[in-house]
Amino acid sequence: MNTDTTTVDLAETPVAPPATPDRPDRRQALADLRRRVAGTVHTPDDPDWDAARMPWNVVVDQQPLAVVDVRDAGDVRAAVRWAVDLGFQVAAQPTGHGAVHGLGGDVLLLRTGALQEIVVDEQRRTATVGAGVKAGALLAALDGTGLTFLAGSNDDPTVVGMTLTGGISWFGRAYGLGSDSIVSVELVDGLGRHRTLSAASHGPDADLFWAVRGGGGDFGVVTRMEVALHPAPQVWGGRLLWPLERLPELLGVFARATAEAPETLSTWLHAYQFPPVPQVPEPFRGRSFAGVAVALLGDAEEGERLVEPYREVPGLAMDLTGDVPLAELSGIAAEPTEPTPGMEWSQLLARLDEDTMEAIVRSVGEGSGSPLPVVQVRHLGGAFTRTPDGGGAHGPVHEPYNLFLLGIPAVPELAPAIEACFERTGAAVADAASGRTLLNFGGTRAHSTWWSDADRERLVRAKAESDPLATLRSNRPVSGTMGP
Ligand SMILES: Cc1cc2nc3c(=O)[nH]c(=O)nc-3n(C[C@H](O)[C@H](O)[C@H](O)COP(=O)(O)OP(=O)(O)OC[C@H]3O[C@@H](n4cnc5c(N)ncnc54)[C@H](O)[C@@H]3O)c2cc1C
Incomplete structure (x- = not known):
């Protein structure tokens, strides 16, 4: 759970509050919407409502006004104009991987799945x-x-x-x-x-x-x-997995190897505790591992040379490395693609020193009692630290590592233990954490602490020009609030 929420009073920004024209009642408004768009409009009265409204991250129990499966770009335009005319809001949510809490009954959700060009x-x-x-x-x-x-x-x-x-x-x-x-x-x-x-x-x-x-x-x-x-003429990569008890040695090798890695190599360290449920395939079901996942823009010979230091960690349980056709790139991390309940916590780390590695092992390693199925340390650096000419609003990422924790509250009773583990781990790594959370790893709380004050002011001005009535709702609002 991210606790780094900053709120900015919308009254202090140039973004006007949404217009509140005399609205027709909800039923009339939705009938009007159906006349204006060609795609399917799902409403709370429909039998398929729950399937239509739920995001990929099913922890977010969103209850929008309606959901439109847009047919084409013209439908997007018609839906936004409808919202402007009637004083509603619109949120694009093609999948709901990045769904956040707080999206309510004044918001029309747009699913863009038909735009397949x-x-x-x-x-x-x-x-x-x-x-x-x-x-x-x-x-x-x-x-x-x-x-x-x-x-x-x-x-x-x-x-x-x-x-x-x-x-x-x-x-x-x-x-x-x-x-x-x-x-x-x-x-x-x-x-x-x-x-x-x-x-x-x-x-x-x-x-x-x-x-x-x-x-x-x-x-x-x-x-x-x-x-x-x-x-990317050639990609080599995959996962190497050891029993979870090897996490301390693996972290040490990871810290040393990533400090010298070429920019063509990305390495992510993992601690996995796979639950004994049918959704987890054999041979992972019910087992715990420490591992590294790598992707190299290069061939097998170079890849083998670069992962050699890891192979010196005793007890290698699985070697899933090899040439990776681009179409199978996601097989490296092998994450779920089906809708999943996910609680996320993430912080960028300014360093990965002995104390930080010990803190990670203590918090989520063998015997820690951690309920988290996935803990990941991504090596960043390289071109992430550079600002290209004419680059966009994101800005560089100078921190060399990203720590990401994932909890899966298969039953709601698990949520407190997951949050407690987030808090414990966050406190344990606090000295090395930069205090910044990447926008794409911000979890289910809308927040915008990412941008510098100057960039956020510029973003808020751009928002005021492009969306003066605050009709659009992003999961990462640049004003710092989730809207009115
Ligand atoms: C399992 C998993 C793995 C991930 N791995 C990575 C990773 O490796 N790297 C990484 O960077 N991120 C990663 N993410 C984060 C993911 O990229 C973000 O959550 C992203 O926003 C998801 O986009 P989406 O359109 O699929 O999701 P949605 O939740 O449907 O949309 C998220 C937000 O994107 C914006 N948006 C989407 N479509 C449009 C549109 N057409 N117009 C305007 N705004 C739009 C909206 O603001 C919306 O709120 C991962 C997430 C998950 C759950």
Whole structure:
């Protein structure tokens, strides 16, 4: 659970509160919506309401006004205009991987799954995707081209959703943040205006292009995005797993090896405690492991050389490394893609010294009593620390590691123990933590402590221009609040 919530009084910002015109009653309003959009409108009276309203992270029990499966970009525009006319709000939520608490009955949820366009231009090294395209679908389309987009661990988030708020990719140490690889964006802003943004934009559009690249979904509903592709002629990687009791030695090797790793290599350390449930495949079911997951832009020979120091840790239980076709990139982390209840806690670490490693082992290692199925330390550094010319609003990540804790409250009674473990671990690593949480690892609480004060002011100004009535609701509102 993130406790680093900062709230900013909207009255202090140039963002006007939403208009509250005389509203027709809810039934009339929804009938009007159905007339205006071509896609399916789901409402609380429908038998499929629960399936329609639930996000991927089913811990978030959201109760929006209605859900629209938009048919095309025209539907997005019609839905936003409807919300403006009637004084409601709109939130784009293609999957709900990044769902946050607090989205209520005044909000129309847009599912963009129908926007499935994928155009790969190998010559220009770009891919143009619709707002419903999931990371796995783009990776599959790129398989064999020798080019990749800045994909993360999981196939299921949309390219647009993961990229707008940074995009921490396996390939980010070599190529930087996903948001800085955005080439152009088409969106419907908070007044229902269609806007096309790129480095060639001028005036307010230029500010907006800066803002969406790291400022997230607060400025418009993106219908189409063009991203840069990067060379990946060969990818080697996978997981090496030991019994959990080897976590202390593994952490030591990880700290030393990552300090010298080339930028073409990403290494993530894991402590796993897999529950004995049918959803967990054999041979992981009911077992605990410490492990490293690696992805190398390179071949098997180089990969084997780079993981050699890890192989010296005794007791290797599983070696799941090999050549990785791009379409199988998500197999490295092998995370669930089905809807899952997830509680997350995350902090960037300024260092991984002896004290911090001991604190991690004490909090989540063997015998700690930790209820967490997944603990991850991602090695960052490399191009994450650099600001490219004309980069977007996200800004560089100077901290070399990200600590991420995942709890799965399969039954609600587990939640207090998970929160207690978050608090315990957070306190134990506090000396090394920078106090910053990456936007894409912010969990289920809307917050915006990421941006500097100056950048946030600029973001709030861009929001006031693109969405003056505060019609749009992002999971990471740039004002620092979840809206009115
Ligand atoms: C299992 C798992 C693994 C993950 N791994 C990584 C990783 O490796 N790297 C990483 O960077 N992140 C990772 N994430 C975080 C994930 O990228 C973010 O939660 C991301 O926002 C999900 O995007 P989505 O569109 O799929 O989700 P949603 O929850 O549907 O959308 C999240 C937010 O994105 C914005 N958004 C989405 N679509 C649009 C649109 N068309 N227009 C405007 N705004 C839009 C909205 O503000 C929305 O609130 C992971 C998350 C999970 C659950």
